[in-house]
Amino acid sequence: xxxxxxxxxxxxxxxxxxxxxxxxxxxxxxxxxxxxxxxxxxxxxxxxxxxxxxxxxxxxxxxxxxxxxxxxxxxxxxxxxxxxxxxxxxxxxxxxxxxxxxxxxxxxxxxxxxxxxxxxxxxxxxxxxxxxxxxxxxxxxxxxxxxxxxxxxxxxxxxxxxxxxxxxxxxxxxxxxxxxxxxxxxxxxxxxxxxxxxxxxxxxxxxxxxxxxxxxxxxxxxxxxxxxxxxxxxxxxxxxxxxxxxxxxxxxxxxxxxxxxxxxxxxxxxxxxxxxxxxxxxxxxxxxxxxxxxxxxxxxxxxxxxxxxxxxxxxxxxxxxxxxxxxxxxxxxxxxxxxxxxxxxxxxxxxxxxxxxxxxxxxxxxxxxx
Ligand code: GLY
Numbered sequence: 248x249x250x251x252x253x254x255x256x257x258x259x260x261x262x263x264x265x266x267x268x269x270x271x272x273x274x275x276x277x278x279x280x281x282x283x284x285x286x287x288x289x290x291x292x293x294x295x296x297x298x299x300x301x302x303x304x305x306x307x308x309x310x311x312x313x314x315x316x317x318x319x320x321x322x323x324x325x326x327x328x329x330x331x332x333x334x335x336x337x338x339x340x341x342x343x344x345x346x347x348x349x350x351x352x353x354x355x356x357x358x359x360x361x362x363x364x365x366x367x368x369x370x371x372x373x374x375x376x377x378x379x380x381x382x383x384x385x386x387x388x389x390x391x392x393x394x395x396x397x398x399x400x401x402x403x404x405x406x407x408x409x410x411x412x413x414x415x416x417x418x419x420x421x422x423x424x425x426x427x428x429x430x431x432x433x434x435x436x437x438x439x440x441x442x443x444x445x446x447x448x449x450x451x452x453x454x455x456x457x458x459x460x461x462x463x464x465x466x467x468x469x470x471x472x473x474x475x476x477x478x479x480x481x482x483x484x485x486x487x488x489x490x491x492x493x494x495x496x497x498x499x500x501x502x503x504x505x506x507x508x509x510x511x512x513x514x515x516x517x518x519x520x521x522x523x524x525x526x527x528x529x530x531x532x533x534x535x536x537x538x539x540x541x542x543x544x545x546x547x548x549x550x551x552x553x554x555x556x557x558x559x560x561x562x563x564x565x566x567x568x569x570x571x572x573x574x575x576x577x578x579x580x581x582x583x584x585x586x587x588x589x590x591x592x593x594x595x596x597x598x599x600x601x602x603x604x605x606x607x608x609x610x611x612x613x614x615x616x617x
Contacts, residue, residue: 255275255276255277255278255279255280255281256275256276256277257273257274257275257278257281258274258275258276258423258472258473258475258476259273259274259275259472259476260272260273260274261274261476261479261480261483262483263395263396263415263483263486263487264483264487265415265486265487265490268415268417270415270416270417270418270419271418271419272395272418272419272421272479272483273285273418273419273420273421274390274421274423274472274475274476274479275421275422275423275472276422276423276424276468276472277314277422277424278420278421278422278424279310279311279312279314279315279422280314280315280316281420282311282315282317282381282383282418282420283314283315283316283317285381285417285418285420286315286317286354286381287317289352289354289379289417291352292352293352293353293354293379294319294350294352294353295319295320295321295347295348295349295350295353295354296312296317296319296320296321296353296354296356297320297321297323297343297344297347297349297353297354297355297356298312298320298321298322298323298356298358299323299324299325299340299355299356299357299358299359299363299366299367299370300322300323300324300325300357300358300359300363301324301325301326301327301331301359301362301363302324302327303327304358304359304363304385305322305324307358307385307425307428308322308358308359309322311358311383311422311425320356321347323340323343323344325339325340325362325363325366325367327362328362328516329362329402329407329516330516331362331363331366332362332365332366332400332401332402332407332408333401333402334401334403334410336366337366337369337370337401340366340367340370340374341370341374344370344374344375349374349375349378350375351375351376351377351378352378352379353378353379354378354379354380354381354417355367355370355371355374355378355379355380355381356380356381356382356383357371357380357381357382357383357384357394357416358383358385359383359384359385359386359389360384360385360386360388360389360393361384361386361388361389361392361393361394361520363385363389364382364384364389364393364394364399365393365398365399365400365401365408365411366399366401367380367382368380368382368397368398368399368412368414368416369399369400369401369410369411369412369414371414372399372412372414373412377414379417380414380415380416380417381416381417381418381419381420382394382395382416382418382419382420383419383420383422383425384419384421384425385425385426385429386426386429386433386436386437387426387429387433387434387436387437387438387440387441387471387475388433388436388437388439388440388520388521389437390421390423390426390437390475390478390479391437391440391441391444391474391475391478391479391482392440392478392482392499394416394419394421395419395479395482395483395486396413396415396482396485396486396490396496397412397413397414397415397416397486397490398411398413398492399411399412399413399414405575406511406572406575406576407507407510407511409575413490413491413492415490419479421475421479423468423471423472423475424468426466426468426471427466427468429466431464431465431557432519432557433519434463434464434466435464435521435522435556435557435558436519436520436521436522436558437521438456438460438463438464438521438556438557438558439502439520439521439522439524439525439528439553439556439558440478440521440524441456441474441478441556442456442525442528442552442553442556442558443499443501443502443524443528444477444478444481444482445552446501446528446549446588446595446597447498447499447501447586447588447597448481448498449477449481450594451477452474452477452478453548453552455470455473455474455477456552456555456556457551457552457555460555460556460557463556464556464557482499485498485499495599497586497599497600498586498597498599500586500599501528501531501586501588501597502524502525502527502528502529502530502531502586503524503527503586504527504531504573504576504578504583504584504585504586505523505526505527505528505530505531505569505585506520506523506524506526506527507523507527507572507576508568508569508572508573508576509523509526509527509562509564509569510523511572511575512564512565512568512569512572521558522558522559525553525556525558525559525560526559526560526561526562526564526615528549528553529546529549529550529553529560529561529615530564530611530612530615531585531586531587531588531611532545532546532549532588533546533610533611533612533614533615534585534587534603534607534608534611535587535588535589537607537610537611537614538587538601538603538607540587540588540589540590541587541588541589541590541595542590545588545590545595561615561616561617562615562616562617563616564612564615564616565612566605566608566609566612569608569612570583570605582602583602584599584600584601584602585601585602585603586598586599586601587601
């Protein structure tokens with residue numbers, strides 16, 4: 248623990264300013280000590296800690312918990328992949344928490360990527376009518392997006408994330424040291440969300456991805472920490488303004504209306520979320536250009552920055568299949584609505600709730616085929 252602490256480096260604390268329960272997203276390297284201090288500092292003492300993780304992360308989770316000095320930690324495993332986001336997995340976790348005599352003030356720690364934070368968050372929000380939840384995201388995608396903002400999600404056969412809650416964690420620890428062993432294609436997948444923040448809120452992120460893609464994919468931890476802080480800051484601001492997802496938060500779904508349909512059509516688990524988001528943003532850019540909202544130079548910027556990040560920018564898709572998928576989407580209201588970019592004096596800005604004709608969608612999909 249001492250040597251871990253000596254090497255630990257706190258990059259920043261980003262505050263999510265929610266009126267009832269504000270919390271910190273702590274970003275740095277070697278954060279086990281800070282995580283342990285946080286749990287020990289809770290007003291209502293946490294007696295037991297339930298770490299929800301996956302077999303592939305079990306050793307890392309055990310090392311993290313042991314460096315944190317937390318005693319009385321129990322590990323609960325869920326399967327790898329999107330299939331783990333099932334009601335059967337939730338039920339198993341409920342039984343394990345009951346067997347472990349988990350009480351309200353005990354903590355559920357989600358240690359893993361988006362699948363783990365979605366499932367553990369859902370379980371923490373419902374077991375005992377709500378337990379303390381702490382997220383320790385182990386992927387770039389989790390650190391910049393999924394672990395912040397309280398969305399949880401369970402899949403049904405009929406669609407992704409059809410069951411879920413919005414339940415905020417008590418804290419999020421984004422330890423970039425956990426990214427050291429993440430494969431390059433997983434970093435690229437996380438970069439899709441970084442690019443999303445670039446287009447909707449902070450164009451300097453696009454420059455960073457374009458100029459430093461190799462270093463980011465090669466896991467330069469300082470650079471990654473900087474990017475995580477910048478993205479977490481945007482996400483924290485949006486979530487603080489619209490926690491319940493009834494307004495501005497929709498902008499975080501740039502590219503995601505296409506992406507969710509692509510994931511459903513191609514099969515969850517067969518396409519990485521970030522890859523689907525990359526294709527989704529390309530499709531959204533083609534659609535915006537078809538509708539005269541943006542110039543082709545913005546479409547070209549999408550292509551260049553996403554390709555530089557190692558992400559796919561073309562795919563053959565069937566518009567009929569996408570439409571079937573959209574009808575199952577929870578945000579479908581008599582039609583599908585998109586977040587699209589629109590030209591402004593200063594560049595581009597995202598606009599939510601845009602309807603598009605089938606013909607324009609079809610042309611955008613044809614252009615996406617390359
Ligand atoms: N990932 C989108 C949101 O949290 O609202």
